[in-house]
Amino acid sequence: MVTLFKMFKTVLVWGWSPVIIATIALVGFYYGWEFWMLATFLGVILLAGLIFIIIRESDKELEAIVMRLRQQAGYFSRRFTGTSSLSIFAIIDTLFNLEDPQLWDWARSCDMCARLLDTWFDSFIHRIEGDAGSGRFSVYIRVYLNELWILNNHYYEFAEQFYEIAEKIDLPPATRDHYNRFAAEYNTFVQNFRDTISELRAISATNIEPPSVKMAEMLAGGAPVKSRRDYEYDEY
Known part of the structure; x- marks a missing residue:
């Protein structure tokens, strides 16, 4: 029946x-x-x-992108924010082990920014999960795409600043390797995020260009790092 x-x-x-x-x-x-x-x-x-x-097929594609964007936001939150060892701010904290008061001042200012970004990300994930449960996420997908893009760009600025500093100082090998592990996995996220933006641009209007999501630079001299090119997202 x-x-x-x-x-x-x-x-x-x-x-x-x-x-x-x-x-x-x-x-x-x-x-x-x-x-x-x-x-x-x-x-x-x-x-x-x-x-x-045609409309049904477009809706199905949009639903798939909505799910992917939700997973990517959750993945970023778990892997690169809060207490995660791969957070750029966890790597910045290792600078306190160096005898350089100027670096300490910068690291302390980054710590305050990390708290703000973590709070913002927690709120962002909470809103995504709430709208996903109510079926409204697809309605606000452009809003959430823009917000994730902004959050990531702010986050990337700290990775870029750390890289520029690391290029100028004698960084401990362990910290250099730690950063490169972060950069490898972060760049995998960036590539997936770029792909999601490209797919969304094909079926829905968005002013975000995929190349505007920048990849982190790798430091020379670190241990070889395998990138998780085809990682699977877990449910947040």
Whole structure:
């Protein structure tokens, strides 16, 4: 019974156009309608069916992108913020081990910024999860895409600043390797985020360009790092 109901639902959703066309064709043939009248009816119904299919396919693509963006936001939050060892701020904290008061001042200012970004990200994830549960996430996808882009750009600025500092000082090998592990995984996220933006641009208007999401520079002299190119997202 359930199987029959699913089949009927599928036919109702996807096959209504052919069914109506066939019905009208039979009725028109039975009553002897003129050819131009019959062709007009059938053409209008066929066009409506094609438009419906295009809209349905576009909605399915948008749903897939919505899910991917939600997963990417959750992944970023887990891997690169808060108490994660791969947070750029955890790497910046290692500068306190160096005898350089100027670096300490910069690291302390970064710590305050980290708290603000963590709070912002927590709020962002909470809103995403709330709207995803209510089915409204697809309505606000451009808003959330823009916000994730802004959050990531702010975050990237600290990675860029750390890289510039690391290029000028004698950084401990462990810290250098730590940063390179971060950069490898962060760049994997960036590439996936770029792909999501590209897919969204193909079906929906957004002013964000994929290259505007920048990759972190790798430090020379560190241990070889394997990038998690094809990592799987977990549910947040």
